Amino acid sequence: MSSLDADKFEYEEFTKLHAYLKEAFPLVHEQLQLEVINNYSLLYTWKGSDKYLKPVMFSAHLDVVPVEAASEGAWEEGPYKGEVKDGYVWGRGTMDDKYRVIAMLEAVEQLLSQGYEPPRTLYLAFGHDEEIGGNDGASMISRHLQQQGVQLEAMFDEGLAVAEGAMPGIEEPLALVGTAAKGNLNLLLTVEGGGGHSSIPPDDTPISILSRSIQRLHDSPFEARMTETTRETVEVLAEKLGGKYKFAMRHYWLFKGKILKKLSEDRATDALIRTKLVPTIISSGDKHNVLPREATAILNVRILNGEDEQTVLKHVRKAIKDDRVKIERYGVYTPPSPVTATDTWQFAALKASILDVFPDVLVVPALFPGATDSKHYSNLTNNIFRFAPQVVNRDNATLVHNVNERLSVEVLENSVLFYEKLIRNTCGTEEQEEIVDVDTPEMPWGVSGA
Ligand SMILES: [Zn+2]
Known part of the structure; x- marks a missing residue:
């Protein structure tokens, strides 16, 4: 967990998590390059076959907020057990943000098992201190990539989600995509x-x-x-x-x-x-x-x-x-983010992936009022999208960072599907041409100069 107090930061838990991921996703660990950044953050590289295409990045975080000792008794299932019960995975971090780590790795694992080879390089960047600012994790990953001259075509991070019943007068759930952050x-x-x-x-x-x-x-x-x-x-x-x-x-x-x-x-x-x-x-x-x-x-x-x-x-x-x-x-200043354009193939690819998995939603670009690890990547790309493939409604909105945090197995399955689509739609060239035909007039193919 991420505690502001360095002594309480449970570093050995990250090492255990790394070992678990290695065991759970054998193909990923056999075929992708894995770099451990600053001891606890992870950067996976799935090399694309076309070196002239600029890479894309998916980002998630490995850390979670602490469970206050006073509230531990109120949990129906142990906060650190990952129990699956009544159609939910229970535990601290299930909604924020471990399921995205797992869904991304599972999506890659499945694509590897199908023999899929991406033309474009994909990075999976998993920081270990997002909840306390990301200065030791995401910031270091970003610096590491910058030193190699990497520029990204786009990066996809957590942020907003699919909101049910958010807007009186509109029946469809809103898939809110954070295209700017305060x-x-x-x-x-x-x-x-x-x-x-x-x-x-x-x-x-x-x-x-x-x-x-x-x-x-x-x-x-x-x-x-x-x-x-x-x-x-x-x-x-x-x-x-x-x-x-x-x-x-x-x-x-x-x-x-x-x-x-x-x-x-x-x-x-x-x-x-x-x-x-x-x-x-x-x-x-x-x-x-x-x-x-x-x-x-x-x-x-x-x-x-x-x-x-x-x-x-x-x-x-x-x-x-x-x-x-x-x-x-007082403390660290995070300036407002640059604004991500939406008349691009990158947005079209994200929109298509969302609609594939959530066919009934209305995709809406929106301002994200908080800050995530994505703030550390604006040196690598202008195309930052803050969207998590989970459904937020009256029943579960208060569970994040709270007692009885849990994620439905259905959301987890949908998330795997979503990241599979997003990989195909952003890393594969044929799929992009299709999307772009429908949604966007021009396609600025990213040719990497570096
Ligand atoms: Zn988070």
Whole structure:
């Protein structure tokens, strides 16, 4: 499991997992090249027959979040046993993200057993610390490939999924593909004061100044803005909803204000159109009758694409309007991702693979509000897709990172199928020509210069 505390990181479990994979997928380990990166991450290379084609990468992570000791008793099946019961595989990591590791390897294993030889090279990249940022795993894999001059045609990571019942008025489940991800920044606010006895307090104390700052930030939301990605999302949905929605999107420039207003009414859609800032930790004082000498707050900021750390800092300073508040970055800053284009054969190949396995869904490009290992690969490709082949609905949405995390065997089977299709659709040339005929006018064949 991934713990922020290095002593609690159970490294030997990764070694056991590596051994298990070797035993479970014999053909993969016989025929693919396997490199162990930074002791615990894995990089498999399935060499393609055409060296002029740029490779693609599928990425997943081997680590899981910890099971809090207090919650262990609440598990119906042991969190680390991998028990199969009532049509589910039970355990920590089954939904996030081990099933994708297993499904990818199983898909390759099956294709190998059928004698399939991919023209294009495929990398399977499995980091070991995604849950705590991926700096020792995915980041090192990315660096390793960059040193060899590798550029990717596309990379496919976890992120969004198939959402059932997500949109009133649309019956079809939505296969949401993350084609952009918001940035992540934490800011530390610090206010210092003179301390003293609480019986004769000054007009302003670190706590009052900090509180006022937080209130001012609350009263100054970031500007609402339609990004390229969210515009695509809304376009696909409006087309499906029909009527006034379709009309409004077709005449976007006329209705832009109304559309933004509508989106800002719900917190889920509001997060798609603006940078969101929220205080998550606040601390000051330890005695009831002593004025604290310091008050601090951490603000978590999810940055909308098109903005960055500097624009956020400018906004925050302007909103707070008080030089007594020190504002600085806290921890690692992840800028918003580049935006992945969808008028490409890579998107068409993904869409075709999704529709093959989930024929009834509506495929929708969308903004991913979180961050995954994919953030470490933007140096290798512009075509990053964040989609996991699992179905999320009211019943299972809360199970990820939670007690009784479990994955239905059906999802696991579908995932194997999905990755098999995705390999054929991205690594095979004939299949691509077919897809491209249907969906995309031009096919920018990736010729590797390196
Ligand atoms: Zn994950």
